[in-house]
Amino acid sequence: MSYKVVASSLFIKNTKKYIKQQKISPEEIENTINTLKENPNTSSLKTHKLRGKLLGSYGCSVNYSIRIVFSYQNFDEESII
Numbered sequence: 911m912s913y914k915v916v917a918s919s920l921f922i923k924n925t926k927k928y929i930k931q932q933k934i935s936p937e938e939i940e941n942t943i944n945t946l947k948e949n950p951n952t953s954s955l956k957t958h959k960l961r962g963k964l965l966g967s968y969g970c971s972v973n974y975s976i977r978i979v980f981s982y983q984n985f986d987e988e989s990i991i
Contacts, residue, residue, distance in 0.1 A: 913947050921978075934976050942972045946980070 917925075928934045942955065951957050955970035960979065967981045 913950060915943055915947055915980075916983075928976060934972060938972055938976075942970070942978065946970065946978070950980070 925934070925939055929936055929939075945952060945955055950968070950970065957968055957970045960967045960969050964979060967979050969977050969979050971977055
């Protein structure tokens with residue numbers, strides 16, 4: 911099953927900032943997003959449930975210092991935001 915990924919404006923803003931600061935390469939984020947589309951629960955992403963303010967959301971790793979926070983949304987097909 912393939913998932914649809916919808917990026918928030920905050921995600922886009924922060925990604926551009928991290929790329930500009932050279933904390934992350936565009937290829938790293940693209941590879942992570944593609945993996946997230948194919949299978950968000952793959953072990954390479956280290957997907958986990960979040961607690962506290964982000965209860966109900968999930969997190970996954972891009973690299974050792976950068977994480978993506980997402981949630982599952984049920985529309986016509988499975989979506990990740």
